[in-house]
Amino acid sequence: MDDLAVLIEPQIPALRRYATALLRQREAADDLVQDTLERAIRAWPQRREGDLRAWLFAILRNRYLEGVRRRRGIEVGPEALMEIAEVGVDPEAAVGARDVLDGIAALPEEQRSVLLLVAVEDMSYAEVAAVLAIPVGTVMSRLSRARGRLRAFLDRAPTIVTGHLRRVK
Amino acid sequence: MTASDPRPVGEDDLHAFVDGRLDPGRRARVEAWLAAHPEAAARVAADREVRERLRARLAPVADEPIPARLRIANLAGSRRMRLPRRWPSAAAAALLLALGGAAGWAGRGAVPGPGAHAEPMTQAAVSAFRTYVVEAAHPVEVRADGSTDLVRWLSARLGRPVTVPDLRAQGFRLMGGRLLPAGDEPAAMLMYDDDRGTRLTLYSRAGPTGGRGVFRYARADDVAAFSWIDAGMSYVVTARTDEARLLRVAEAVDAQVSGKREVAR
Numbered sequence: 545m546d547d548l549a550v551l552i553e554p555q556i557p558a559l560r561r562y563a564t565a566l567l568r569q570r571e572a573a574d575d576l577v578q579d580t581l582e583r584a585i586r587a588w589p590q591r592r593e594g595d596l597r598a599w600l601f602a603i604l605r606n607r608y609l610e611g612v613r614r615r616r617g618i619e620v621g622p623e624a625l626m627e628i629a630e631v632g633v634d635p636e637a638a639v640g641a642r643d644v645l646d647g648i649a650a651l652p653e654e655q656r657s658v659l660l661l662v663a664v665e666d667m668s669y670a671e672v673a674a675v676l677a678i679p680v681g682t683v684m685s686r687l688s689r690a691r692g693r694l695r696a697f698l699d700r701a702p703t704i705v706t707g708h709l710r711r712v713k
Numbered sequence: 714m715t716a717s718d719p720r721p722v723g724e725d726d727l728h729a730f731v732d733g734r735l736d737p738g739r740r741a742r743v744e745a746w747l748a749a750h751p752e753a754a755a756r757v758a759a760d761r762e763v764r765e766r767l768r769a770r771l772a773p774v775a776d777e778p779i780p781a782r783l784r785i786a787n788l789a790g791s792r793r794m795r796l797p798r799r800w801p802s803a804a805a806a807a808l809l810l811a812l813g814g815a816a817g818w819a820g821r822g823a824v825p826g827p828g829a830h831a832e833p834m835t836q837a838a839v840s841a842f843r844t845y846v847v848e849a850a851h852p853v854e855v856r857a858d859g860s861t862d863l864v865r866w867l868s869a870r871l872g873r874p875v876t877v878p879d880l881r882a883q884g885f886r887l888m889g890g891r892l893l894p895a896g897d898e899p900a901a902m903l904m905y906d907d908d909r910g911t912r913l914t915l916y917s918r919a920g921p922t923g924g925r926g927v928f929r930y931a932r933a934d935d936v937a938a939f940s941w942i943d944a945g946m947s948y949v950v951t952a953r954t955d956e957a958r959l960l961r962v963a964e965a966v967d968a969q970v971s972g973k974r975e976v977a978r
Contacts, residue, residue: 549785556783557775564774565767574780581788644766662732663764664771669734684725691728695759 548588552581555600558665562601565660566608566653568645576611580604598674601665605657605675612653647697648690655690658683722746727753731760786955834895835931835940838916838949841893841902842936846912846953853889853904863890867901871918873946875901878915878969883962885913913952913959915966920947928963930956939963943971 559580563573580603591599648656654676661667661675662683669687673680722743729735730743747754781787845852855863867875870892877887885905893900893916900918907913926942937959940949948970950963 552785553779556779557777560777560779560783561771561775565771570774573774574783577783578788581783581785585785585788644763644770647763648767660767662728664767666732669729684728687728688724691731691756691760691763694763695756698759698763 548585551596552584552600555597556581558597559600559604562660562665563604563608565645565648565664566605566656568649576604576608579607583607595671595674598667598671601661601667601675602677609653647694650697651690651693655686655693658686659690659694662687727757728760731757731764787957788955834916834918834920834947835929835938835949837893837895837900838902838914838940838951839931839933839936839938841900841916842914842938842951845891845902845904846914852912854891856889857887867892870899871901872898873919875917876970877903878966880905880913880962880965883958883965884908885962888912911952911954913950913954913962916949916951917946919945921945928960928967930960932956941967943967946970 556577559577560573563576563580564570567573567576580600583603584600587603648659651659657676658672661672662669667675669680669683672683676683720742726735726739726743730740730747735743747757855866857863864875864877867877867890877890880887884907886907888904888906890901890903893902895918898919900916902917903915905913905915920942929940931938931940935953936951937954937956938949938951939959939962940947941963942948948963948966950959950966952959952962
């Protein structure tokens with residue numbers, strides 16, 4: 545069990561960060577991480593060799609999507625989840641200064657996760673493809689769409705100082 | 714350099730540029746291309762800004778210390794990790810303090826502070842655990858075949874009724890027990906095991922009179938122990954397992970020994 549702690553615990557800060565970005569609520573995020581870790585511990589004997597970080601992040605994301613399904617109270621396929629936009633968005637947060645997390649919360653989950661894993665978690669495109677179980681080309685196209693939407697978000701943001709070269713059609 | 718370059722700059726290059734994933738040669742090429750394409754350069758600048766803001770916004774989360782409830786040791790093997798509901802919250806808080814305070818217990822001496830009377834007993838219990846769990850042929854003096862004999866024998870030798878808790882609900886079967894020297898009075902040690910061969914001991918002896926202590930946790934290398942006092946007896950459960958599972962055992966033992974006493978009254 546100590547081996548497990550040595551291997552997994554270094555990943556916990558990043559898992560919390562990803563969960564927080566997905567859920568916005570700290571308690572809910574830690575619940576998700578706890579659920580993920582418990583899953584990982586139980587599944588450990590069946591784990592194949594491979595990227596531990598990608599494996600843990602994949603578990604977390606799958607648990608998150610299952611949670612979304614449960615909250616909606618319906619059985620939906622993965623394709624229906626692609627258009628999930630805001631989850632756990634604090635309505636008050638959108639009133640004042642624009643939080644960049646509001647920007648990503650407005651993205652479909654599939655784009656949000658790609659952007660978070662690439663831009664915040666510093667995963668390679670291949671690693672993101674492994675977490676999401678999609679081809680690298682799909683990672684790139686989702687990243688493009690995510691970034692395109694967020695540029696628009698920044699442009700609409702009243703509190704952001706627009707620097708040089710900021711205006712884009 | 715133009716877009717009709719034999720190796721044209723692609724969108725993938727621009728993303729990799731934003732994410733700092735280009736090798737120096739390719740990066741220089743992309744920079745040169747961006748210098749000639751201000752609209753694309755503006756998009757790249759915006760993408761970088763979003764990236765930096767996201768990172769800055771989320772960085773504090775990853776800088777925080779890991780909450781205790783997410784420690785692997787506090788999770789392992791457990792489906793639900795909650796303090797038992799019937800515990801008063803003060804007892805729960807005391808347990809958490811003990812968890813924190815007992816971290817340096819192994820080897821180097823005693824945990825300071827109140828309740829240190831449990832310390833030598835926990836050490837004795839852990840020593841007994843280490844001595845007898847590795848025993849293949851005679852881990853116990855009296856086997857559990859007829860556990861009433863075991864109960865009668867231990868009770869007679871200790872001069873007080875000994876309860877043998879049923880821990881099957883926690884996955885442990887009774888193997889048997891033995892008597893151990895413990896100062897003026899003997900101590901009783903019961904041994905249990907589970908399907909995977911994990912052995913667990915329950916060590917008990919006459920303890921400080923009166924009072925009802927909280928569960929105290931100690932770990933010595935890979936051995937974990939919970940100790941507590943109740944109605945003139947001291948108890949220590951010890952195993953090579955995680956805290957969560959051991960806590961459930963301690964709770965079950967406590968419920969059974971105190972339940973028996975109330976029935977006997």
